[in-house]
Structure formats: C-alpha cells, structure tokens
Amino acid sequence: MAMNKKLFLGYKLRRLREGKKLSQAALAVLLEVSPSYLNQIENNQRPLTVPVLLRIAKVLDVDLATLVEDEESRLVADLREALNDPVFGSGSIGLSELRNAASASPELAKRVLTLYQTFRQLDERMQSLTENLSSATGEERGGHAHFPYEEVRDFFYYCNNYFGPLDEAAEALVEEEGFRLGQMHNDLVAYLENRHGVRVRIVAEDDTAGMRTFEPGAGSLSLSALLSVPSRTFQLAHQVALLAYHERIEEVVAGAKLSSDDARSICRVGLANYFAGALVMPYMAFANQAKALRHDIEQLQSRFGASFEQVAHRLSTLQRPGARGVPFYFVRVDMAGNITKRHSATRFHFTRFGGACPLWNVHEAFAQPGKILVQLARMPDSISYICVARTVSKRGGSYLRPDRQFAVGLGCETAYASEVVYSAGLDLASEQAAVPIGVNCRICERDDCRQRAFPPIGSHISVDENNRSFVPYLFA
Structure with missing residues (x-):
C-alpha cells in the first residue's frame, strides 16, 4: 500500500479508541507500539505509518478505506463557505486552520454550521417581512419552513448517504421472499396483502389526494394512475419499509439527534425512501451488475425495472464497508x-x-x-x-x-x-x-470566469472606467 502524503489521523484515531472504551495504554499494547508514540500520533505530532495503519484497521475493526478517507474535506468546504460571509468579518481563515478545527471537533464544526444556517433563515425571514410590510400585500411566511429539510439533508450527507442496517435488511428481505429483480411490482403487491393485510389499488387522480395514500384502518394502499411502473414499485417498497421496518427506521432517527419533530418526520420519510431503493436494487446484486455494465444507467434501468433517477441515486449509495462501489x-x-x-x-x-x-x-x-x-x-x-x-x-x-x-x-x-x-x-x-x-x-476562487454572476464575498473589486473586459468582474 503506497501513500502519496503523510497521514495525520490523530483526532479520528482518538474518537475510535474512545468509542471502543480503550485507554491509550491498552491500545498501545494491542498495536505493539509504545504509549508515548501513540500519544504523539493522537496529537498529530507523528504521521501514521502503513504497518501501524493496517494494525489499527484490524484491532479496531474498521474498514481501511473508511479510516483513511478524508471525511473532513466536506466539512472544511462547508465551513469555508459559511465563514466567508461578511457577518464574520473581512479576514479569511486559512485552510490549515479550518482542517484542524474540523478534525479536532467535527461536532462543534457542525453546530457552527447549524447556527449559521439558522442565522440565514432568520435573516431571510426578516427581509421577507420587511418586503411584505412595505408592499402591504401577502402574509408573512415562516422563515424556518425549509430548515428541517436542510438539517435532515446534512444528516444524510455526513452519513455518506449509506445506512447499513436498512440496506442489509432490504437485501435480506429480497432473499427471504424470493422477489424477482426487475419484476418486483406484483411481488410487492402480493407481499403487502399476504403479510400485512394491505390491498393495493390504482386510482384515477380525482379519487386520491396524492401519489400514495395509505389507510391503516381500511388496510388499503392507493397509488395514483399517473405513476409509472417504476414509481409505483418504489412507492410499494416505501410502504413495506414503514410497515415492516418501522423500528429500525426509528433507531436511525433517534441516533440522528435532530432538533425538531418536523425534522424527525422528514428523516423517517427519507429513510423509508432509502429502504425502497435498497429493496428494488439490492446492494450486492446491484453493485455487481453496475460494475459489470460499467455503471451504464440505462442498462441498469432495464435490469432492475427502475427509473433513471432511481438508478442514479442508488449508485451514490454504494458505500458498504468492505464492498464499496x-x-x-x-x-x-x-x-x-x-x-x-x-x-x-x-x-x-x-x-x-x-x-x-x-x-x-x-x-x-x-x-x-x-x-x-x-x-x-x-x-x-x-x-x-x-x-x-x-x-x-x-x-x-x-x-x-x-x-x-x-x-x-x-x-x-x-x-x-x-x-x-x-x-x-x-x-x-x-x-x-x-x-x-x-x-x-x-465563494469561487476563479478570477477569469466569464460566466461569473457576481464577485466572491470578501473580494476587492477593481473598476477601470477606460477599459471593459470580457470577464464581468476584475479583482484588485
């Protein structure tokens, strides 16, 4: 295994060790290194060598790709974007300092982002209220309307859009029930009726309020006639998730530590959708076909009876430890x-x-x-x-x-x-x-872009009255 750059993963190693409830001395014994050397590694004073890295992966039972993955990079990018806002002052924070912050305390960094996001929502609400008052038309709209969605979106984002317990449960269900890949619609209809007493009916648009309506008391699931077969299959799989795997979904929602009931409800829907995709396109079967077909979306659509969007989304979730796509x-x-x-x-x-x-x-x-x-x-x-x-x-x-x-x-x-x-x-x-x-x-750093809509935050604009450039904005 070759490494092109020195690996400083001290903070991540410390979190893993504490998660296993091991003392620094105990882990040093397991890794066959001295306590002082391990202490230097955890404080990012010494880089990880390949032999120690391999032993860490084995001793702590963590996937090597997960261990060396630069998971802080997306957090650094989000922090950089947020902290470039003039509300934080005109000076910029260096990338090395942002990396240190994201690595040392990722939870603190995420809370800073949440705080900034809340500030933006309140600021937009204030501007909207001001506009409404000045125009004397319309009613004030709640500034927090989209915040729960953004909170859940961030949760999925930092989980790499992969949820092992749900993914594995969906794959197991396909095996247990013998669902036919690419022809799962009728299998799911039969499963819902035989295992859960739910009858499925296709209704005209005027007969239902939306694409899917479930009536628990009547044991009835109505799907809109406007839906394509792949969309109907997906909605059937979504309902299977809510009925048969409610407890597993609740465990994930509880672990997300979301701040509101709205966010938790949105998360449940998102996780049920995740399960649906995993059921229609079971992990190993889909991953093997994707590799064999060189990730040709249209061919995968035919093999699994899914839509273009469903296949594209599923391809972004193939992050199972030990079997990553x-x-x-x-x-x-x-x-x-x-x-x-x-x-x-x-x-x-x-x-x-x-x-x-x-x-x-x-x-x-x-x-x-x-x-x-x-x-x-x-x-x-x-x-x-x-x-x-x-x-x-x-x-x-x-x-x-x-x-x-x-x-x-x-x-x-x-x-x-x-x-x-x-x-x-x-x-x-x-x-x-x-x-x-x-x-x-x-926040784009490119100073020669002819498509730039407006200058980056914190930049100093150079204006020359005698010359006009093809580039919209010139910088001092």
Whole structure:
C-alpha cells in the first residue's frame, strides 16, 4: 500500500479508541507500539505509518478505506463557505486552520454550521417581512419552513448517504421472499396483502389526494394512475419499509439527534425512501451488475425495472464497508437552478447557500431534454470529474397541469474513468479539455470566469472606467 502524503489521523484515531472504551495504554499494547508514540500520533505530532495503519484497521475493526478517507474535506468546504460571509468579518481563515478545527471537533464544526444556517433563515425571514410590510400585500411566511429539510439533508450527507442496517435488511428481505429483480411490482403487491393485510389499488387522480395514500384502518394502499411502473414499485417498497421496518427506521432517527419533530418526520420519510431503493436494487446484486455494465444507467434501468433517477441515486449509495462501489455524487436540480436533492460519496462539494455553477452541465440538460450529456469538469481544488446529466419528467396528467422538469446529475472522479462507460471519448489527459467549474460564484476562487454572476464575498473589486473586459468582474 503506497501513500502519496503523510497521514495525520490523530483526532479520528482518538474518537475510535474512545468509542471502543480503550485507554491509550491498552491500545498501545494491542498495536505493539509504545504509549508515548501513540500519544504523539493522537496529537498529530507523528504521521501514521502503513504497518501501524493496517494494525489499527484490524484491532479496531474498521474498514481501511473508511479510516483513511478524508471525511473532513466536506466539512472544511462547508465551513469555508459559511465563514466567508461578511457577518464574520473581512479576514479569511486559512485552510490549515479550518482542517484542524474540523478534525479536532467535527461536532462543534457542525453546530457552527447549524447556527449559521439558522442565522440565514432568520435573516431571510426578516427581509421577507420587511418586503411584505412595505408592499402591504401577502402574509408573512415562516422563515424556518425549509430548515428541517436542510438539517435532515446534512444528516444524510455526513452519513455518506449509506445506512447499513436498512440496506442489509432490504437485501435480506429480497432473499427471504424470493422477489424477482426487475419484476418486483406484483411481488410487492402480493407481499403487502399476504403479510400485512394491505390491498393495493390504482386510482384515477380525482379519487386520491396524492401519489400514495395509505389507510391503516381500511388496510388499503392507493397509488395514483399517473405513476409509472417504476414509481409505483418504489412507492410499494416505501410502504413495506414503514410497515415492516418501522423500528429500525426509528433507531436511525433517534441516533440522528435532530432538533425538531418536523425534522424527525422528514428523516423517517427519507429513510423509508432509502429502504425502497435498497429493496428494488439490492446492494450486492446491484453493485455487481453496475460494475459489470460499467455503471451504464440505462442498462441498469432495464435490469432492475427502475427509473433513471432511481438508478442514479442508488449508485451514490454504494458505500458498504468492505464492498464499496465507485464513489459518485448525485444531484437533482430544478429549472431555476435550485438543488432539490444532493448526495455525495466524493470530494465534490455542493453549494449550501446560493445557486450552483452556471458552467456545470446539469443546467445545459434542460436545453436537450431526455439526452444524456457528459462533461469533463475540474473543480478549483484541481480534482477532475466525469459529470453525467439528463432531464427527468414528473407527469402532470392534464393540459392545465404541465409536466415538471428536473435535471439529474451523477458524477465521479476521473480516477475511476476505466470503470465508467461515460468516460468513452473524453480526453482525460488534457487539462484544457476539462471545463473549469466551481461550487458557486459567491465563494469561487476563479478570477477569469466569464460566466461569473457576481464577485466572491470578501473580494476587492477593481473598476477601470477606460477599459471593459470580457470577464464581468476584475479583482484588485
């Protein structure tokens, strides 16, 4: 095993040791090192060597990839974005200092982000109230309406969008019941009726309030006729999760330590959706097929009877310890550029506040509906990604209710290009071939971008009345 950089994982090692209720001296004996040497490692005064790293993985029963994974990088990116806000002053905090903070106390860093997020919600609420008072129209809208969703989204994000107990339970159920992959709709209908006394019926839109309506007293589950077969199958699997695996979902929700009942309810729905995806596309069967097909989304759709969005999302969850798949990011964007879903097992950083980079191909997808677009993109940290984007539609069902359009994005680092069919034809060796994208304009470091919507926070603008550049903003 080769390492290109020194590994300082002291704070992570300390958390793992304390989680196992081991003293520093006891762990030193197990690792066959001196207590003083282990103390230096835990205080980041000495880097980890490969032999010690391997012994740690074995003694503490932790996956090696998990141990060396730079899990603090996404936390550092979020902190950097938040702390660039002028409310914290004009000076910037160095990356090394942010890394130290995220590594030493990740929970404290997350609470700082929560505090900042709450501040932004209150600030937006105040601005909205001011606008309403000045215009004397409309009613005040609650500023915290979206906060529970963001809290749950962060919980999924920092769990790498993988929940082992639910994933393994879904896989086991498929084996026990003999559900047929790619033809699971009728199997789930029969399972709900035979095991839970729930009858499924397909109803016209006027007969139901939504896509899925469950009536416990009547033992009835109604699904909208507008749903495609993959969507109906997914909703059936969602209902299985709520009925048969309620306790396991509650255990995960309790461990999330969410701050409100609304957030806990949202989390339950999200976890039931996670279970549904894991049931329709069981982990090992799906991971093996994904690898064999080089992660061709359309072929995986056919094999598992799933939609484009369902397959893309499932690919981003293949992070089981000991059987990890290619780390993908997954995102869904609406036509206004709002990110409505985001998950990432990569170093790709999504914006938490504000819009996404206009050069990213998820925006271009709306101009070519239904076509798969592939982009070679490079982030400011010099990491290059293979970015796949395509539009998906949600049926409206009538002329006066047009279909809703979203763009789904999926991507991975170019280091995995040989395992991904979408790398075909890309000039991976050329730096010039990669489109330089960023997180979003407010924190992007690129000073030569012609698509920049506004200058980054904290920058000093240079204005020359005698010259006009192709670049919207010049910096002193």
